[in-house]
Amino acid sequence: MTTLKYTTPILFFFFLSSRGIGQHKITIATIDAGKIPKEIKYSGNIKSGITWNDRLGENFAVTSETGEFESKAADNGGRDAALYAYHFIRSNNTIEQNWKLYDYVKDCPLDIEASFLTNTLHVTDLDNDGIGEIWVMYKLACTGDVSPSEMKIIRYEGKHKAAMRGESRVKISETEYDGGNYTFDKAFNDAPGYFREYAKKMWTKNISL
Template identity: 45%
Template sequence: MRKLLLPFCLLILIFIISCNPKEQNQTNEIETKDIDKKDSIIAVEVDSAQIPKSILYHGNLKKAIQWKDEVGENLVILSESGYHRNEKFKHEFDDSADFELFAYHFSLDKNNLQIWKMYDFVADCPVDIEAEFYSQFPIITDLDKNGIAEVWIMYKVGCHGDVSPVNLKLIMYEGNKKYAMRGENQVKVGANEYIGGEYKLDKSFDSAPNIFKDYAIQLWKKNVYKN
């Protein structure tokens, strides 16, 4: 009887040992999924009716994005003046035009406190103005997984009467910390010939996580050439 009992006990022990790693793996998978879900930031586009009336911004609404992170509820607004003539600028030409771009970040949990404002413009342009936010921006990320969103904005500004590059800028904020990448867009001037596309990273990227720089270069390469 003892001879039969010993192999049976060994079989039970082997079965228990073989089951435990599987159960542990399942637990780890569940925990990993929960962490990924916690670290992800979901941003949604809102329309003008969903923007609190106490929030003031210049220009015409281009896009508004809202999200929640470790800081709280956030709202970023992109707006443009369109072609107009702003008398605050000095005008050399009677038929010239101006174009202004605005971006704002508000904290909705802190009485709609303005965290930062970005402003750029083309002034006194007597020929063609190229000024616009790229439509897929702002992009909201959390690349360093610290629970605080990074806000990416890309736009071009220029005044020219020919086929030539204009200023292209990629701006990123994490909180009120600004990172910038500046250069020119790329244009096609022949069958297989392009000009422009160069860029320079601000020194702020030197002390930033490498993933910020890598993602900035990725965004630049993806958007530097637009027909």
Template identity: 45%
Template sequence: MKFSIFIVILLYSAYSYGQLPVKTLSKNEIPSQIKYTGHIMNAVKWIENNETHYAVTTETGIYSGKGNEFGEFRNAELYAYHYIVIADSVQLIWKVYDYSKDCALDVKAAFTKDAFAITDLDKNGIAEIWLMYETQCTGDVSPAIAKIIMYEGGKKYALRGESRVRYSDKDFSGGTYTPDNNFRTGNPLFKQYAKKLWQRVMSKVK
């Protein structure tokens, strides 16, 4: 009885904070029907409308590309996928792809640590899938391109800006962002969550 009450409390707590119950998956737990490119960074599944949903994020890491007379270029790519698996059939709902390619300098395309999340902030039973990542090709200390991407079903929301970098004790650059029209005109809870996520990540640069 006590165990049952504990489970109910956990589930209530998850929904109170807009979190859907999700299961984190290892590489071996991902169904073979789900195809992806790169190294797995996050893999989760959850139940929505009696269907099993999967979200997977991957990175290629830095790899060599074609060069020129001045040297070798380097590349980095990242991907995110949302699949529904029904019996033996698989449906790809959406895919995110971004990259930094043909870079002769320092290259980056990487998801932000601890930013990936599955929520149901508006409590309509449809998951919101949150991604945050940076891409960059630079030879100095300068802000990277930073993005927050959120999907609710097939609808995309995006917040785009620059990462925050520190040059000295009092000199910083970047950290600004611009929400797209879906964030500006959509449910205020979505924009609020995106803003807090952005501020949490940028505040780590002190």
């Protein structure tokens, strides 16, 4: 069994006025790239990693990015960039992958980006069921000017995925802005409203980054 050395634990404890109660406490510890268990396989370069315990067991979530690289299919100098997120669970001393997220920009001849927003990988338990909800937020772009980037918030609970998709907000003149809109997918719209409220706050906090 791999022994991990964690940084100071981070406690996510969030009160939602719309519910009138607090969420279940989940204590999260960050993992340095060199301390990630060897059973955890990933592509790209590690952006962040966390671990916590809940009803599913001992959990690990990591995000990684490739950075930009030459597109094999392009003949015009296009480049690709990709990002990944993973969730693993340790059970009976065996670590198994629960889900994998993959997104990308391909064959871009302009400025390209596929990156997670800093400090947006985290875990909540807003429905108080003892199973953590994993959140990530990232942006994708292929632009040659000051334009909004594609932005997404993804929430997983177990293997169930929900997505919020839209654009970042950019200033195009002294008084004008572009972008900032978003939509929820069916999974988000079918879920309790406090999940959407939480996602909106997360979106607003990071919309101009």
